[in-house]
Amino acid sequence: MQILVVDHPLVAHKLTALRDQTTDSPTFRRLTEELVTLLAYEATRDVRTGPITVQTPVAEAEGIKLTSPKPLVVPILRAGLGMLEGMSRLLPTAEVGFLGMIRNEETLTASTYAERLPEDLHGRQCYVLDPMLATGGTLAAAIQFLVDRGADHITAICLLAAPEGVERIERELADLNVPCTLVIAGMDSHLNEKGYIVPGLGDAGDRLYGVAQ
Numbered sequence: 001m002q003i004l005v006v007d008h009p010l011v012a013h014k015l016t017a018l019r020d021q022t023t024d025s026p027t028f029r030r031l032t033e034e035l036v037t038l039l040a041y042e043a044t045r046d047v048r049t050g051p052i053t054v055q056t057p058v059a060e061a062e063g064i065k066l067t068s069p070k071p072l073v074v075p076i077l078r079a080g081l082g083m084l085e086g087m088s089r090l091l092p093t094a095e096v097g098f099l100g101m102i103r104n105e106e107t108l109t110a111s112t113y114a115e116r117l118p119e120d121l122h123g124r125q126c127y128v129l130d131p132m133l134a135t136g137g138t139l140a141a142a143i144q145f146l147v148d149r150g151a152d153h154i155t156a157i158c159l160l161a162a163p164e165g166v167e168r169i170e171r172e173l174a175d176l177n178v179p180c181t182l183v184i185a186g187m188d189s190h191l192n193e194k195g196y197i198v199p200g201l202g203d204a205g206d207r208l209y210g211v212a213q
């Protein structure tokens with residue numbers, strides 16, 4: 001897996017504000033959207049394009065356009081939903097599929113509770129959105145799910161990752177014959193005993209949407 005930590009002062013500035021526990025939910029949602037748009041700029045460098053000629057008022061110009069099939073953006077509910085608007089701003093013509101996944105906070109095992117994706121993903125580039133890559137169980141399962149449906153190019157966009165989670169994904173998906181890139185705003189220090197990213201930003205879903213019951 002190729003890993004890209006986006007090194008930019010605006011990304012670092014917004015990420016710091018996001019981490020701050022005094023940042024309220026509306027501000028957290030806005031910062032998440034802004035950060036994702038910045039990350040998406042880097043994450044879409046490999047988006048598939050083809051040549052096109054357009055007529056300017058002056059002359060013909062050679063250019064490019066996004067090709068078919070359209071890229072598929074896959075936010076992982078709940079917290080990944082907070083990243084969709086920021087991604088759509090950059091890739092408005094992409095299609096969107098949904099995966100609902102929850103991590104059991106005792107066992108730290110991820111399970112899927114909802115899925116609304118095309119049955120056939122052959123030839124599709126997929127952009128997975130999830131703010132937190134902690135133990136890596138959720139993202140590893142999501143990537144495997146998309147590859148099993150035929151996706152042939154995966155880019156995961158996360159805000160924060162823990163080294164343990166990245167290692168797990170690299171280990172579990174070592175035999176994947178699909179190019180896989182991870183784009184993140186920051187690589188944090190480690191996981192604590194509860195599987196939270198340290199220093200992290202807390203529970204991303206709760207900070208976006210309030211405490212789940």
Ligand SMILES: O=P(O)(O)OC[C@H]1O[C@H](OP(=O)(O)OP(=O)(O)O)[C@H](O)[C@@H]1O
Pocket residue numbers: 076077078079080101102103104108110130131132133134135136137138139165195203204205206
């Ligand atoms: O790398 P992992 O150890 O699997 O943990 C990361 C997952 O945990 C969070 O979701 P959560 O299960 O809290 O669901 P939520 O988005 O509904 O809050 C986060 O958004 C990831 O999906």
Ligand SMILES: O=c1cc[nH]c(=O)[nH]1
Pocket residue numbers: 079132134195196197198200201202203204205
């Ligand atoms: O630090 C963490 C770990 C998992 N999920 C979160 O929202 N935050």
Ligand SMILES: [Mg+2]
Pocket residue numbers: 079203204205206
């Ligand atoms: Mg959560």
